Amino acid sequence: MNALTPDAAAATLLAAQRAAHATDPTPTHAVRIDRLDRLARLLEENAQAFVQAITQDFGHRSAHETLLAEVGILGTSIVGTKRHLKGWMKTRRVATSLAYMPGRNRLIRQPLGVVGVVAPWNYPLQLSLGPAIGAIAAGNRVLIKPSELTPAFSALLEKLVGQYFKPEEMAVVCGDAQVGAAFCALPFDHLVFTGSTAVGRKVAAAAAPNLTPLTLELGGKSPCIIDSSADLKVAAPRIAFGKLLNAGQTCIAPDYLLVPPGQGRAVAEALKAEVARMYPTIEGNPDYTSIISPRHRARLQQLLDDAQSQGATIVPLSDDLTPQGSRKFTPVAVLNPTPSMQIMQEEIFGPLLPIVEVADTAAAIAKVNAGDRPLALYWFGSDGAAREQVLRETIAGGVTINDCLWHIGQEAQPFGGVGASGMGAYHGEHGFRSFSKEKPVFIQARLNGIPLLHPPYGKTFAFMLKVLKLIA
Incomplete structure (x- = not known):
């Protein structure tokens, strides 16, 4: 992998994660909890290393701000996600219209596959791993591209993620803006970008040929x-x-x-x-x-x-x-x-x-x-x-x-933002849902009235349309 250029490495990692997802498309609750636990340990055991790397990149970054706004927020998010994960994963019963009873509706939340995360420099830890928490909870693999403006942090994150996770679970790709552009053009199952509105437009254009679903966390004048x-x-x-x-x-x-x-x-x-x-x-x-x-x-x-x-x-x-x-x-x-x-x-x-x-x-x-x-x-x-x-x-x-x-x-x-400040949202269950496919399932009953709507059409068909209020 080291012999590859960063953009080629990203494509190779994506292929490996896709293949891993195909072999285990719906990780169990225990598998997801294990991954969240490892992410929590990564944070807890390396908090001071992250503080030092980020302050190196900034010239000076308040250690307390890093602990509060990055390590602390992520830790709280992991705790809450683990507490509610089993409930979020459950198949949901959904009301069935009278016309289709005794059939039943269900809503299944499935992992999308591989989620890409493009993080900015201002809160490099929080905005690299924050989306990853929701993506992992939803059962996805994660590939992260941190900012080239935080090289010390980015190198540390790449090393530590490699120590705590298999590359087919979660991996980091470092590189410049050109690598970032190539990263955004990859066929992810979902892509999260945090940054400026101007760059967000470029990310959306790069993702468009693959119809990659996007979460864009932009900015503007608040x-x-x-x-x-x-x-x-x-x-x-x-x-x-x-x-x-x-x-x-x-x-x-x-x-x-x-x-x-x-x-x-x-x-x-x-x-x-x-x-x-x-x-x-x-x-x-x-x-x-x-x-x-x-x-x-x-x-x-x-x-x-x-x-x-x-x-x-x-x-x-x-x-x-x-x-x-x-x-x-x-x-x-x-x-x-x-x-x-x-x-x-x-x-x-x-x-x-x-x-x-x-x-x-x-x-x-x-x-x-x-x-x-x-x-x-x-x-x-x-x-x-x-x-x-x-x-x-x-x-x-x-x-x-x-x-x-x-x-x-x-x-x-x-x-999340709206309009020029972004699209989509995450955090908590909202992140879990953003990185899942909520698949509607209708289960038809053995005995039901739908055959009365089959051809040949005639008086019975017209009567049924009125009874079921399918027409005025």
């Missing part, structure tokens, strides 16, 4: 609405945490704030006070994560420079201003942004936070609906009518009320 009824003392620390976790390099981070008229500066000052409490320093602070690469840091600086050149007010949220050559980036609020600014046109993916003043709830809704449908939406306040209006009149992949991010941690809820 709004955070601070209602006039909100308590800023409650909202500010939660927004600061949600925005600055992983230095803002989170697909569901609040991308911009919508605040009441005249409140932009007050909100910025409240956020600055919380940043000072959470991160007394930036440059040397082990709790504050670096930007993934100099190129991404330069892009953030360019967004800031463009906004300032067009008249935006720049408010550093820390007095510890990082130097130009640093991989860290001081969090910044951007007041009075306009639609023409780049910072309001593309996903920020960093610690920059535009603050837009809007007249009322209707104006906030109009602002959200003027753009693509976001992956996440956040609302802070105590006005129930305003909250329900926002929920009713906007569409987003997921929503957290009076906090940020935490809808992603709800294993009983689906996680």
Whole structure:
């Protein structure tokens, strides 16, 4: 295998996994639990190694953030999946229409075969193995392509998966963007991609010739609405945490704030006070994560420079201003942004936070609906009518009320985007179902009335259609 190019290796591994699936197309509950147990051990026994590899790739990544947002979330998911797996696997009884009784309906959940996972760099562990949990639980084989921007992590994951799993169960293929493109063009039974909307379109195009079913977890500009009824003392620390976790390099981070008229500066000052409490320093602070690469840091600086050149007010949220050559980036609020600014046109993916003043709830809704449908939406306040209006009149992949991010941690809820922010969903039973074929089965009774609908057609046929209400 080592002599093969990475794209050839991916094709060879896929063929091996397909062949293994053919010999055992429906793994037992015990087999699936064993695979989940091995995945849990992989995480538990190598947590610190993952922490070190990811911080090496980032320049610096908060160890606590890796343990919380990657290792911890995955561990919780495995525990919940194991607890409910037997119930998820059961054949389900489904109601049968009166016209077809005494026949019976059943719904069988079957593994699809081989699930491909293309993971991004921002949460490389969680977004490599998160989809794999649902895929394994559903009885599938898994092939993972981690990001080329996290080479230390990717090499570690490839090595460890090889130690804990047979290649026909789960395997990892490392390589550059060209390898990733070839990976997406393989005939998987399902493909999960997490990344930008622009690359997501390319993934969909690559998968189209094979009609590969897709789960696309993309991104976009996730709004955070601070209602006039909100308590800023409650909202500010939660927004600061949600925005600055992983230095803002989170697909569901609040991308911009919508605040009441005249409140932009007050909100910025409240956020600055919380940043000072959470991160007394930036440059040397082990709790504050670096930007993934100099190129991404330069892009953030360019967004800031463009906004300032067009008249935006720049408010550093820390007095510890990082130097130009640093991989860290001081969090910044951007007041009075306009639609023409780049910072309001593309996903920020960093610690920059535009603050837009809007007249009322209707104006906030109009602002959200003027753009693509976001992956996440956040609302802070105590006005129930305003909250329900926002929920009713906007569409987003997921929503957290009076906090940020935490809808992603709800294993009983689906996680996924809508429109430009993605398609499909996983987590918990929703992931199990996404990676299964729910096969409907109708079991005809020995004695039934269907022969009355057979030809030759005549009065009996017409009578039966009326009795069964098949026609008006």
